[in-house]
Amino acid sequence: MRHGTPTAGGRPDGGCFFVGRDRELRRLRTDLESAGLGTLAGRPAPHSRVLLVAGRPGSGRTTLAEAFVREVAGRYPDGVLRARLTDPGGMPVPTERTARDLLTALGAGGAPPGADPDDLTAVLRSELARRRVLLFCDDVAAAEQLGELVPENRDCLVVAVASGPLTGVPDIRPCAMGGIDRAAAVELLRSRVGTSPRLTVDPRRAESLAEACGDLPAALRMVGGWLAARPKLSVSDATAQLLGTPDGHPDTGGTSGTRTPDFLARAFHLVAGSLPAPAGRLLRFLAVAPAGFVDAQHASALTGCSPETAEETLHRLHALGLLHHAAPGCWTVPGCLDPLLRAELDARERPAEVMLARARMLERTVRRLHACRAVTEPPGSPARTKLAGMPRPLRFDSAREARDWLELRRPSLLAAARLAVAEGAGELDTLLRRLVHALGRCFAAHRTPEEAAPEVYRLQELALQVAERRALEPDRAAALLALADMDAAAGRLAAAGDRYRRALDAARACRDGVAATVIPERLGDTHGRLGDWARAADWYGRALSLRESAGDPHEVARLHGLVADAQARNGDTGEALRTWRAAAALHRRLRDPAGRGRALGEVGRLQQRRGRPDEALRSCREALAEARRARDPLLQAELRMCLADVCDAAGDPVAAARHRSAGEELRDLTER
Template structure:
């Protein structure tokens, strides 16, 4: 690899001369609207009058200024959830922005969901980054309602404890519909929330009979009409009891309806469920009948299912719980589903109704000893831990885990296998979180610690920061309880990384300091090196480059000494980023090249992609577009190959910035907007701020100064909140340039001066030069030409010192315009020629044509119309690199020169083009 940047051949996306060859734009990864409704009930029966009323109310509310809120109330087992889900499926097509289903757990054996937790779930479903979700409930509600504004979304809040729990979840948008189900009367919701009450009572006798006929079979029940009617009576017309009893009949073709009725009437009506209205016998009898009729091997399985508190389970998990093979467990689940004792929620995944979970747990407590129940749950927890550890090795094979020596896999990981393990985590991480809470409550400390460690790689890759922090806090409590110092180190270190990635740098520093002290206490050099690298990255995040550089030197020495090749490459990459921040590009390039060599030797694909992206940024710092785009393209291909969404968003954003530099502004905007969606979806707050800075620049180049200011201000808010001084300065420079275009000169000057102060304080000479150019442009427009000349000259010196050729061209461009204003036309022209030559050299299409137009104006004012027209023709060939407004300015300039030359026909043609552009501008 070359020690100093030169022209590099680019495959796919390339720069050939001054022409851009595209790779085709970003791969489509749209953010799909949430579709969270559970499966609809097959063969739903009855409730025709209620469904008709719901439809009528929904139709009447179409032109209302308030959202439609349904409060479906009734006793347990009356079918509230089934009805709500069925109606929601019927209405789903009317809500193109999605549907949301939240189990409020109001009357479950688990703690009811707080309004804050529910709001967080909905916001995450709406792709709001986790680190943007506030803590204060009032702020949560405000953000929630803002997200739902003007969207057509159907929200089902199931099993609410009462009005107070769901009131914060009521949207303000009339385009939304909310369905709340509750055992509570929800009178407060009706009084204050204007909800439409839909009380659900026992099924009418005819509908109850039809339900039995649908589930048990028409021929069978029609052959015994009196017995079927009695079955409806003895089940008290309660849908849950009817479904269970009818399903029990369906699975026993040899049993008559009359026999089932006799068993129900005479059997032991045990019930641990308090369902009110004297229906406990009906529910209990139905459950008891179905339970007692199970085959001998199914009873223990059903009882053990009551121990699972996660939302869903699979045959593999049930196999571990019951000490049978997954195939045997699947057969048991099929039989239990046929008896209506478990419900399939998706392919291969099942759940228990809350009442059935309570019933199963009650039967287990009555029939199975404590030792049996504990052994079953321990098998489940151990299986989940082992499975998560195995899957985690496919996500980061280089990370040392608790109790294991560093032992990277020696074989290459198949992308398809890695994707399969990622999918497993996606399906199971909620169960793993719930399992962590259960093991923590039981003080099973080794399991709690192990689960946190096993979840770390998935949560870190997918940027599930809050979840990562939650399980690691439980792990830390467990480690402290049992005095496990190495585990305490891991928990603090992982917390520090999660805090850093969420932009919570103060907490990140605190956790990292404790982790560092613990690593030294147990003389863990590997751990110390990892912590120091993370501390350097925290310093880097707040633009404290000098502190970061000092820490990386210590970390690199440790990792080299213990022969941690992966860690050494990671720290070299960190060091390269620090040198970039200090505009020391040659040193940055050397460190990154060393990192890339190691990462390729050890086969670290994710690391290779990170370093390639890093090198692309270094070439950008040098002002060389072609190799920067080449390295960025290679990084993007790798990141897509390994499904690194966070990395993909990072590289897409930067490639958009490069396309803007090359003058392809619309391609640039497509890349950056797509990157912004990805970075928001993976909760990359820092990356979101950077993408918004890029978007602000692109909007300005396209002539949308208002959009540029909006994006710039949003970026500034994020980056200031994160303490990212480098990013803050970048945002301020972009805002200064946008405000200057809007002729808001005071604000433009203040922002440029603030950016200059920040860049100087953190040692960012690249940023300092950019701020000086912004300040030079403002002061030139305000007539302060002496200051403008000094600023542009200082910027030019800095760019030459750090080897930033593109920055040198930009500085010369600004300086030539200052000389022009000063009347130093010959000096202005010579400066413009130098600027244009460098811009062509570094493939800066936009910069080339902008400087050419400046040259044309200088030559015109010198009276050299022939040379002015010659340059004008060259510029018009490159006009596509310009924004709409700059193109308009170019056509008017051409018209003026043609008129001054006496070529009135050409002048009229140029004016016609300009007028057409103005017309298009008004149309836009």
């Protein structure tokens, strides 16, 4: 897919007419087959071969690379991975995001959400080290980006596309390219113009038109589509109009007073300038489309037209070579045209109009996300009732259709959230909060928790940025708590503890009693996992006090157990014994025999540790009686084993053997 989703196997839309690159393809084949410098020196490189297709935007560099990838993909049985390393707007894609997306395409786990980029690239290299894959990296911005992704496996191949050389990548094989040869350029024009004889009856004029396009495939496609839409226009008149179109760059003069024209910009301005005003306005606003991905609903929201009109216009723009086809009903903005569209948008649209278009697009996206989640709810539920009242184009007929929609648009949806934070200047924060919430719920509805976790982590980081920018303490507490939970689950305990404390401060500042009650217990868990049982007992004690103030006896009883366990692990058996007894008394008042049995069992264990076997024996017998009342065979088995240990310590091996045998029988029964 052209909008940069890494995919395992398959290939993106190959509908572009491909011609005139035989020399470059032969060069790439030779570079693939020839031995590297290290191999010739007797020191084979420990990493995969890297082939670079270098050329300026519009030269067809990606199309050439894709053609070569299709040609050699059969040699790599584990498939083709694709990633775009530059976002629309020219910003390099963070390594963490690229590595995460490639791991997802491989179907590999092992990298928790929020992992360090170095850890992610290490996991990616480990996965690639045992596979034979072809890694295609488009729009590489810097050598460092590529160097971190190159597999340490000679059975893999990396094909990279960039504007220039990538110095610093070892043993890279560059293939520089410019325009295609003149005959191929005319053939490309002929393929775009169709059956019209205009190019065949006057081949010299056709060559002049190709020359005016700089023999650049992107320019040739646009001009060819523009000429096909004007069947009565002669080739010579088309050439004159193209040569008379400014390319948008000032003439800097120089010693000769001339400069090389920007062929791509000149062709773009000719074609874009010929559009009707509504179509031209929609074209400019496509610069706002997240990740350059657009469908009829997006386009409709950007300009306020109907979806039917938007779809008709998108088909027309595609026919003119201004869009690439991505999937049925979906298109992407060619990367080479993105800077030109942004320049046009800045020059011809007011910032307030651009912001309004962003807001309309986000609002439409949130509504579709609500429909995407609602279709997973049971029939007759409030969500399904609300879904039935939505306009038909926004609804989904099945959960499968909604999931496919979500997966296809996942990169653009995440890009929409990132752009709203980075470029919204705070004006879109309310919509962004709704988008993050809706997107998170969609991922939870259509994916497993493990699949959804990386995206949810990214979304919570964005929500935290907005909450801190707008000083929204409830949102800040919620985002910090969610991130801390995921950090703790991933084993990043120090980071989790810091976020829990910040979340607690935010919860107290906004008087969020629920969060302020939950967080101390999470801090106790975190310190316990770090082995700091004194602090764990302190935080559990704070959580216990809050639960007592809230009047929640069941939670108070449970927290008594956590406090007592932390005290015992910290070596304070006296305090732990008193706390377990308090827990047992509370379970008795709550008429919870299983809870009381567990608490009394812990009392017996502590009494045994303190050298009081007779008291331990009484406590454990009482605990066993409670377990029988609760009809909990697993707890009975555990307490029988505890009684066996106490009897051994009391010098009664016969009773110990009896209890141990009974405990083993109960365990066997529960395991069947």
